[in-house]
Amino acid sequence: MAVIVDLEAARGKGPQPSLDALQALVADDIAKVNAVILTRMESPVALIPQLAGHIIAAGGKRLRPMMLLGAARMCGYRGPRHIGLAASVEFIHTATLLHDDVVDDSDLRRGKATANTLWGNQPSVLVGDFLFSRAFQLMVADGSLDVLAILSNASAVIAEGEVMQLTTANDTETSEAQYLDVIRCKTAVLFAAAARIGAVVANRPKVEEQALESYGLNLGIAFQLLDDVLDYTAVQATLGKSVGDDFREGKITLPIILAFRRGNDEEKTFWRRTLEDLDQTEGDLAHAMRLMNQHGVLADTMERARHYSALARDALDIFPASPEKTALLEVIGFNMSRGH
């Protein structure tokens, strides 16, 4: 059980890194962001705040807003602009989640029934559109064309990543490069935008914008890779979904890509049957996990995540020491320790 040993080793190194430091630093700001979110998801059309409230108010760590707020503080910003922009980023994130769940036909999100399960696909699509529009209204109220450019570009790239993922879905021949392209677009770009905006509101030089963008981008990639690993290892309570969900849906993630490439002909036939044809029987998930263990693919996916974590860490080198910098660096460690 190479994977388990490896994760245990990572765990041994002192206290678990957590989001506590960042949460404490931005606690007041996050309360304001939540207030803006609640105000701005209002609509005379009652179904909109109902459905939006289900996904927004109910949960999530507010990781992207916290990164934006933390980055703004680290850059010395002391004004009010980061509040609305953090809410805007969360609205974009929530809109993509609503549309994702429709596209993936998902039943559970953060351990709760998805909006599309409760209200159907139709309002999920439309309330996603509404939140997306609200995000842009918040940016317009802020008035920075730089921020508008960053987030409209990010939104286009996210949509491209989602379509890309659709076209590689259930394709065991997907390359690691293609896969990284997908997660960079669909996940990491919004982390990058959130962190970068911290420098933009603080009017910091381009080099700091780029450093924060690189931090967010690489952390975002590592974040998605951890999600992929956790799908095969986490307990349901921690992750809010069942182990093996990705397998059952035939989702091609990095562990699968590595296992397929390293497998012999018989194994490739197994992966094609289960993931391309979605022809699965009892025992297939267990067999899949045996093969993944044999080829050490979860450990290697963790290794890739460690690589991107290192890039994220180094990107912040140009900033002087500060409580905010320490807190942002700890997010990297928190991500790597998730679910353990």
Next chain:
Amino acid sequence: MAVIVDLEAARGKGPQPSLDALQALVADDIAKVNAVILTRMESPVALIPQLAGHIIAAGGKRLRPMMLLGAARMCGYRGPRHIGLAASVEFIHTATLLHDDVVDDSDLRRGKATANTLWGNQPSVLVGDFLFSRAFQLMVADGSLDVLAILSNASAVIAEGEVMQLTTANDTETSEAQYLDVIRCKTAVLFAAAARIGAVVANRPKVEEQALESYGLNLGIAFQLLDDVLDYTAVQATLGKSVGDDFREGKITLPIILAFRRGNDEEKTFWRRTLEDLDQTEGDLAHAMRLMNQHGVLADTMERARHYSALARDALDIFPASPEKTALLEVIGFNMSRGH
């Protein structure tokens, strides 16, 4: 057959109003708008231009872009900004069409198979998101926060209108006021935004912005009312869809609202069975049309449309005579004469 006579009467008054004058005035501009649309729907993800091209390049009258271009010219604008903004408006329109067809589960659009029929709901949702993002990128490139405010507000209201429509769907008790609210939001607001932006790019005073907004809003309401009438009268070739589509889907449009309110108990039972329970048998559409004729509801819907047309016409009064003004006024007449 009161309806037919009424429409015939409208037809008798001289030559049919058309889009020809407006099309001729903005022909060069529209060619440029189409070029921007083609360039900006590009993506390294091949499915995006494929699917977007199917709905964008294939058809539509480009009515909203033409209104923006015509309004800008009428306001004396001679720069290049209206081109990108007209493309932006068309992208927002196309994104809403893609999502609409998913929400309505439509098979045909402008007489062709819908994108969701050809490629499935998933890419239709995501390519809609992509085009929506592209719309905002075009606005950001233009750089006007006023335009960004107008179109982000319009987008939020459109989404609200669509959700509102969802909650009144198949509800025969929907009031005329509720229905007008829906079509104002989901259809007319984008017409209003398109026309208003013509004054914004030309830096005209607020009163002209408001006049063009009122023109667009009232024309947009009349436009949707005509669509509703045409669904029960037009030949398939003209409209690109079958007569009675709205009836078969149980869509509650103004003709239905009027027929239900004016009907006796037996008729109300008929409308509830066919439109709420969607329990329809052969002969039901014919019976529905007999009832609609009896109560004169198509003629009265036309009458309502004439009212909004008059408001649209009067809104342009503050502008001096010009070929552009004449052309914009003719759009109102063109709308009223559609399908005949």
